[in-house]
Each structure stands twice: as structure tokens, then as C-alpha cells.
Amino acid sequence: MDWDAQIRSELEPMVPYAPGLRASEVRERSGKDTILKLSSNEHPCGPFPSAIRAVTAVLGRLNRYPDGSATALAGKLCETLNVADENLVVSNGSNELIRLIAQAVLRPADEVVFAWPSFVVYPMVTQMFGATSVKVPLTDDGVHDLDAMLAACNERTRLLFLCSPNNPTGTIYGRDAFEKFLDKVPEHVLVVVDEAYFEFVMDADFPDALDAFDGVRPLVVLRTFSKIYSLAGLRIGYGAMPAPLARAVAKIREPFNVNTPAQIAAYYSLLDEPEIRRRRLENQEQKTYLYSCFDRLGVAYYRSHTNFVYFMTKRPVEVFEALLEEGVIVRDFGTAPALRVGIGTPEDTAITIAAFESVTARLGSI
Numbered sequence: 001m002d003w004d005a006q007i008r009s010e011l012e013p014m015v016p017y018a019p020g021l022r023a024s025e026v027r028e029r030s031g032k033d034t035i036l037k038l039s040s041n042e043h044p045c046g047p048f049p050s051a052i053r054a055v056t057a058v059l060g061r062l063n064r065y066p067d068g069s070a071t072a073l074a075g076k077l078c079e080t081l082n083v084a085d086e087n088l089v090v091s092n093g094s095n096e097l098i099r100l101i102a103q104a105v106l107r108p109a110d111e112v113v114f115a116w117p118s119f120v121v122y123p124m125v126t127q128m129f130g131a132t133s134v135k136v137p138l139t140d141d142g143v144h145d146l147d148a149m150l151a152a153c154n155e156r157t158r159l160l161f162l163c164s165p166n167n168p169t170g171t172i173y174g175r176d177a178f179e180k181f182l183d184k185v186p187e188h189v190l191v192v193v194d195e196a197y198f199e200f201v202m203d204a205d206f207p208d209a210l211d212a213f214d215g216v217r218p219l220v221v222l223r224t225f226s227k228i229y230s231l232a233g234l235r236i237g238y239g240a241m242p243a244p245l246a247r248a249v250a251k252i253r254e255p256f257n258v259n260t261p262a263q264i265a266a267y268y269s270l271l272d273e274p275e276i277r278r279r280r281l282e283n284q285e286q287k288t289y290l291y292s293c294f295d296r297l298g299v300a301y302y303r304s305h306t307n308f309v310y311f312m313t314k315r316p317v318e319v320f321e322a323l324l325e326e327g328v329i330v331r332d333f334g335t336a337p338a339l340r341v342g343i344g345t346p347e348d349t350a351i352t353i354a355a356f357e358s359v360t361a362r363l364g365s366i
């Protein structure tokens, strides 16, 4: 077999998604007992207690295929979000929807506009389906440059991703800027707003893209149960989208793409509003402690609306390695002069702060 001829040439320049280091690998390298994995924006607490009980109760029924339409969960989401059935799609993580939407709409020669740096999966799905990425740099404040993104649209633009708040910078654009953007974006451009960190946001000026969703406008809003709900390991997310796109996605998704424990855990998690509020507040408090540590140590960072903080460093490789030696795994971006650290429990924050103090003492500065 000539594999180069066999495999689609679009895949040739791609590299597989690189997850952060595993805690077990770092434990061996650092010799530390306590390893903090703060590289994947996961929530430090486990799933909600009601979700754990529901999943445990369903284990004996795993001989059955899941409900292929995730009926109960989809119904609950429609009610909670005030979205019609025909517009709501549940998926195997929101990542799956990013890919399915790209697969449903992209053709070679199409262009896909998104901010940069942003979520690495946008360029991956663009390349996968033979389209071209148009990366629009963030402003100096690390925010989406919505005007520049509009200017980057042309007749070939098929898709435009907005990551709100943005991963990895944790930043948001305001409501006014978003409304003006929506007024101006060309009608042939499908706008996908990825709100994976929506539940952490506490800023009154944050535009909830669902407010602009009417099922007609070419707008998709994506959310996930992987973050504040702590269900990353089960893989479940959802999206609101115009009905023709939802029908197209239904044609190309796997028949039973969302497993039963995921559907049940997500359903019960939605019922526990107080726990969501508690987690949001705790995250905010811990972020504030980390900011005060960064301020004290002279580390520059973007104020984040998520459960992670993007901080600047002139020597990312050295700082990444030094933090690993302290047992703290952060996310690096190759040679970009910045790293991203996740927010954990109060105990995690204390360890993180001690690690940053120790690294600064050792290296002089970060």
C-alpha cells in the first residue's frame, strides 16, 4: 500500500491533538507525591454528587445502547435555555460538534476565520476538511479583535469561530461589541460561538450569545458539561443551531454518540443550581488569590473570566520545566511567551502559589 497516496493529503501537515502531561508521568519525573494537573482546564472537584449517584445507578443497564436522541436531557436543556427542540443538539463533548459542523459545511477553498491564539481545535477541523484557516491576532489586551475579524471575511468565508471567553487567554469581548459584530457579519458566514467556559463568567458585560439566537440567524452557540460540571471524562456537550444545520449534523454523527452515563449525569447536574453558583464563586476567589501572588511576584497576566489564567513569561520552556519540578503541570504553547495555569481548590491554590514563589526565587524572575 502506498500510504501517502492512500491517506487524504489534507491530513499530512496535521499533528494529533497533544493533551497535557499525565500526573503519573510527572510524579516519576519530579519525585513529588502531590501533582497538580492544571493544564487541561478541568474542574478540580469531581462531578456533582447527584450525577455520581445517577451514574452509579445506571451501570447495570450498560448492555443497552443509549437513547440516540438524548431525549430527557435535550428536553431539559430546551426548557432551561428556552430553545426549541429542533434547534438543540447534544453531542459527545462540544469538540464533536465543532467537528461535525465543520464537516457539514466546509468544502476545499472555503475559509474559516477565528482569533489567534484560541482553541487549537478550530485550525484542526479546518485543515481536516480541506479548508483554509484565517487567524486574526488578538488585540494587545488578549481580546478578540472583532473589527479585524469582520475585515478578514470575504466571499470564501464559510465559518467564523468566536471563543467566548477565549481559551487560552480567558478574555471576553463586551456586549456592545458583539451586537455591532452581529449586525455587520455577512449573511453567508456561519458564526459559531464557543461558550465552553460560560458558567464561570461573572462579568455583567459578558454577551450570552444565546440571547441573540433565534433559530433563523446563522448562529450556533456551543456549551459543554466538561468544565464547571466536571464531566470531562464522560464526553458531553451541546449546541443550539438553526434547524437545517441540526438536521445535517444528525445525518453525519454516529448513531449513539452520547453514552448513557453521560446523558444521565448531565441531566442531574443541571438540576443542581446551588452547586454551580458555589463553584463559580470559589473559582473567582481562588483566581483572586493567584492574581495577588502574580502581582507580588511581578508576573504579567490577563484577567480571566474562566477557570484558568494566561500569564506572560520570557522563558516559557524553563518556567514550564521548573513548575513541573514543583509538581505543577501547566499548559505551554510551544515558544509563545506565555503559559496557562488552571484554577483548583483552595489547597491547590496554596500549592500553586508556593510553586510560583519557589520558581521565581530559583530563576530570579518569571
Ligand SMILES: Cc1ncc(COP(=O)(O)O)c(C=O)c1O
Pocket: 040, 041, 092, 093, 094, 095, 096, 119, 163, 166, 167, 194, 196, 223, 224, 225, 226, 232, 235, 236, 237
Ligand atoms: C474553548 C473550548 N471549546 C471546546 C472545548 C471542548 O470541550 P469538550 O470537552 O466539551 O469537548 C474546550 C476544551 O478544553 C475548550 O477549551
